[in-house]
Amino acid sequence: MELILQRGLPHQQKAVDAISAALNGVQITPPVQFYENPSISLSDPKLAENIREIQKNIPAEYRSSMPIGDYLNIDIKMETGTGKTYVYTHTIYELHKRYGLNKFIIAVPSLAIKAGTAQFLRDEYVKRHFSDVCGYGTEIEVGVLEAPKNKKKGRSYFPSVVSDFVKGSCQNTKKIYVLLVNMQLLVVRSNGMLSRDDYDYGVEGFYRPLDAIRATNPVVIIDEPHRFSRDQKAFKVIVDEIKPQCIIRFGATFPETTSGRGKNKITVKDYQNLLYDLNACEAFNQNLIKGVTKEHFEPVSKREEKVKITSITSKDSVTFQYKKRDESTKTFTLKTGDSLSIINEAFEGITIHAIGKSTVEFSNGIQKSSGEELDVDIYMTSYQEQMIRLALERHFETEKANFCGRNFKIKTLALFFIDDISSYRPNEEGKTPYLLQAFERLLKERIESVLSTLSEHDTEYRAYLEASLADISACHAGYFSQDNSDSDEDIAKEVETILHGKKQLLSFKNKDGSYNTLRFLFSKWTLKEGWDNPNVFTIAKLRSSGSENSKLQEVGRGLRLPVDENGNRISNEEFQLNYIVDFTEADFAKRLIDQINGEIPQASSISEERLEQVAKKLGMTSDELFDALYDKHYIDRRLNIKPDTRDAFFAEYPDFATGLSSGKVKDRNVAKPRPVKIRKAVYSEIRELWEAINQRYLLFYDDDLDADMAKVVLSLLEKPGVFTDVVMTSSRDIVKSDGSQMMIVSDTGAQYIVSKPIPYNEFLKRITNATNIPIKVLHEALCEYVKRNGTINPERINENSVSMFIQQFHDWRSNNLQGRFHYAKSNTPVGATALTYSDGSPREDIAQGRIGTKIAPGTPSEKYLYDAFAYDSPLEQKNIMSDIEEVIVYGKIPRSSIAIPTITGGMYSPDFMYVVRKASGEKELNIVVETKDVENKSDLRGTEKAKIDCARVFFDMLSKDGYTVYFRDQLNNKQMAQIIKEVLAE
Incomplete structure (x- = not known):
């Protein structure tokens, strides 16, 4: 297949036009030497005038006011996946056509980017596009500068690529000369290939390559400018040694500069003459890239087991602390070669590879320092397998739609990032690594499942899947940095296909006509900047560590819009990139949105x-x-x-x-919520009520409940669905644009059954801890259950069954214990409370979060306990702002400040307290109110209703003990004034 490039896409053409327009009308002097570029007059006022005019379309915050110095700096911001390489190649052709410039240097930060750029510039379909479709009739001659592999004794040869670049004549209107170089080769060393001057011969009188390159008066294009900050060595070589007349930086991310200290410290993006800003939000809004759907699994155990590195003895040993909830901490000291499975079986296969002065490196490539932690749940093989299974499910959902759902087909790819190479590559003994083994097993299962669902019309897709099933190993390949030095022929073929065979990856057929089923790629973050494939629809980040890297950079490998089987870019549909992460990155979608929205400067005016x-x-x-x-x-x-x-x-x-x-x-500009002042005069009026409702009471169940408990437990065990399998459920978030900003939309996740039994004694203990049912009663009920229903499948003695029984018990308790309990006053004295110190005197203030997450403007009535309108719901806001004549004082009860025990197992604390005067003025009434922003009682959940019912019993007991309090619930269809009127009528 051939990739078909599209000419004149507006989001790309605007960038090319902006750069070309910057030089429009500027004085440009013809070259003196044949190998020189024409010279741009940097002092021509027209240049600055052009830039100011172009920047009217750029946010004011991004307009650089720095004067043009020894070189012209132009910046072009384009989001990952929108075609930067195409745009700067197009720019080269356009600058040559308009202004005669034909010596360009492209500087890239890595070998992967260099390989991708070289392939693009050299590809015949690209050359034909710019020569024929765009009508330039000119050809780029690209020289790729490589590090010398073998140093020969004797003669020293001047780099031929540099020589060819310099000797290329600017008088040849049909040739543009491009020198492609990676960052590492630019760094000047005393014996560096570009900086040394002891070659046996030179070029045009220059014996030092950097001097020869400088003489061409080149234009330098920098790809990924965030890797070339101004204090970085390679950038300094470009400015000080190559001394180009113009530097054009193309990137989605730019370096930052910092000025000032302390509170005056300001960090800004290092934009200089930014002429075009295609940010991520615009790219998403205009459907120039795929959307992103994040998904993760919650951990199965949720025990929060962690292993912390407490100390590292230089190059000798590492001390770990194994922390398990509700258990004592254990300490382990391991040396190089020791397995982490000594600490926990979840780390099976991971050993200590090397110990440095302050860091330890594991065999999976992860490096940690003292004080850092490893989360056991992430390293469980079962967790990783479920991530693979989920990624395969999302892949085949997309693949089927891309294969069968259109008039054209799209080859669908998936990318897996792993941190343990040995888990994928076979070892020297030829043993199949566990990750590869699991992947091939799960892939086989998924293909068989998909085949069983196909209709009689899906004949071609069926043939494709059957070809995949016939050779599972042909469906996947891997590329890791160590592969560059591997001599294995099969690995070399994989690397060549992944790095350089973009068109082959996008093809459904091999040259011999057989199906090309390779579509699952494995890497260790080696495939990042510089590598991309438009048809990556799923990325699974297995065993990730919750990095602080740019979220856009992480998803960038899959953001490009796809191409069909004929090489056509599909831009008239919405596509989604499935991004699978572990539970430590559950907030990935939010952080991605924050990053996208954070790149947009706030408007200075409204239209x-x-x-x-x-x-x-x-x-x-x-x-x-x-x-x-x-x-x-x-x-x-x-x-x-x-x-x-x-x-x-x-x-x-x-x-x-x-x-x-x-x-x-x-x-x-986040401002910490200020403490809310407690009005002491108001508190003195409400003090008696406050102290009364803070009295400690105990809850007692009726004695006959114990005799019935064995029957109750047995009845709950026999309920359908109590004994169940362990199911992992994913949470799926879709990152979308509503036309003005990015947002998250939740979507349907996936569920898988996994084997996760627990010991019988652990099963009993967990239920007892959550319900207070004696272990003896539980055991006897389970024995009776087996007599009646037969043996329980051991796989179902698991955490899910524990959870289901506890849930059933809580439901039973809420529905059956009303009327079978009572309260009794405790002898425990009232100590310090949310509003008072231990001596009973009122506090000065209270944290805003205790009484409301939101603040409304204005000053409350003098009757109100606090000096601010802090509230949680609109109904609460109404209550606070209602100045009712009969009310003497009132206040929001601080969150969780009153501990009323309930049959649900938790404590209960109402919302509002009122002291009200009767019409006659003879007596004060105390009213406590529970506020619920629902329409009626039927909308209340069972536990909420049970708590309110318990509160009624509690306040009745309080009244019997000599302090009368009227307890009422307030639903959304009743105003506070109505409640007070009803109480007064009583």
């Missing part, structure tokens, strides 16, 4: 159109909304956003924060 849109959404006219914003000093008469109130503006009106999530606005 009339936006004002109209938001006003309509808020049920106002645009004039009314304008007046409101103007009165609050958020905007001026020209709709400019006032800098000193912009944070409050975006917080109150998040619809105007285009492209940004509301959380991102808050993150930039």
Whole structure:
């Protein structure tokens, strides 16, 4: 197949046009020597004028005001997957056509990027595209600078690639000369191939390659500029040694610069003359790249077992602490070669590879320092297998749609990142590694499952799957850095296909007409920047460690829009990249969105159109909304956003924060919630009520319950679904755009049954700990269950069955214990409370979070206990802001401050307390209210209803003990004034 490039895609053409327009009308001097580029007059005022004009389309925050110095710097920001390589190649052709420039250097940070770029520039379909389709009629001659592999004694040869580049004549209008070099070769060393000057011959009188390259007066293109910061050695060589007249940086990410210290420290992106900004949000909004669907499994055990490195004895030994919840910590000291399975069987196959002065490296390639931890759950083989199974399920869902659901077919690829090479590559003994073995077994199972679901019309896809089933090993391949030095012929073929055989990977057929089933690729983050394939639809990050890397960089290998079997780019549909991670990165989608939205500078003004849109959404006219914003000093008469109130503006009106999530606005200038003041005068009025409801009471069950418990347990064991398999369920989040900002939409996950039995004694203990049912009663009930129902499958003595029984018991308790318990006052004195110190005096303030997560503007009534409107729900806000005549004082009860024991096993704390005066003024009534923002009692969950019923019994007992309190629940259809009126009527 041939990849078909598309000419004139707007998001790519704009970048090319912006660079070309920067030189429009600028004085350019013809070269003196045949090997020189024409010279751009950097002092021509027209150059700065052009840049200012082009930058009107760029956010003000990104416009560089730095003067043009010894060279012209131009920046182009394009998100991963939008075609940077194509754009800078197109730029080279355009600058040659318009201004005669034909000596270009492309600097890249890695060998992988260099290989991909070289392949693109040299490919015949690319040459034909620019020569014929774009009409340039010119050809690029690319020289790839490589490190010398063998140093020959005797004569010293000047690098031929440099020689050819320099000797290329600028008078040849049909040739453009490009020198492709990776970062490592640019770093100057005393004997570096570019910096030495002792070659036997030179070129055009130059014996030092860097001097020869400088003489060409080149234009340098930098790919991935975040790897070339201005203080980085390779960049300094470019500026100081090559001295180009122009540097054009193309990247999705740019380096950062920092100025100031402490509170005055400011970090900004190092943009200089940024002419085009195609950020991630725009790329998603315009459907220029795939969407992202993150998915993860929760851990099966959830025991939170961790292994912490406590100390490292230099190059000798490592001390670990094994921490298991509710158990004592164990210490292990291991040396090089020791297996981590000594600590826990989950680490089977992982050994200590090397010990440094302050770090330890494991056989799976992970390196840790003292103080760092390993999460046992991630290293469980069963957990990793389920991630593979989930990735395969998502792959085949997508593959079937791409193969059978259209008039054309799309070859669908999946990429697995692993951290243990030995788990995939066969060892010297020829033993099949556990990960490879598991993958091939799961792949076989999945293909057989998919085959069983195909209809009689899916004949071609059936043949493709049957070919896959016939040779499972042909379906997958791997590439790791150590493969570059491996002499194995089969591995070499895999590497060649993955690194350089993009078209082969995208093809359904081999040259002999047989099916090409290779579509599952394994790597150890070697395939990152520089490698991509448009048809990667699934990425599984097995055994990841929750890195702080750029989330966009991580998904970048799969963001490109796909191509069909004929090489056509498909841009008129929405596609999703499935991204599978472990539970330590459960917030991946949120962090990705934060990163995407965080790249967008906040607007400095709002448009009339936006004002109209938001006003309509808020049920106002645009004039009314304008007046409101103007009165609050958020905007001026020209709709400019006032800098000193912009944070409050975006917080109150998040619809105007285009492209940004509301959380991102808050993150930039987050203010810690201030403590809320307790009004002492109000507290003195409510003190008696507060102290009464803080009295400690104990809950006692009726004596006859013990006699019935064995029958109850047996009846619960016999309920359908109590004994069940362990099921792993994934959580799937889709990253989408609603046209203005990124958002997360939850989608259906996957479920798998896994083998995870637990010992019988552990089974009993866990139930007892959660229910307080004696172990003896449980055991006898289980024995009776077996007599009645037969032997229990040992696989079902597992954590899920524990959970199901506990759930059934809690439901039974909530529904059957009402009326079979009572409260009795404890002799324990009331100590310090949420509102008072141990001596009973009121506190000065309380943390806002104890009484409400949100703050409404304004000052509460003098009757209110606190000096701020802190609330959780709209109904609570109404209650706080309602000034009811009969109320003497009232207040929100701090969260979890009153400990009323309930039959659900937990404690209960109501929401509001009121002291109310009767109409006659003779007596004060105490009212405690539970606020629920639901329409009616039927909307309450069972446990919530049980807690409220317990509270009624508690306050009845409190009244019997001499302090009368009226307890009421408030649902959404009743106002507080109505409740108070009803109580007063009693």
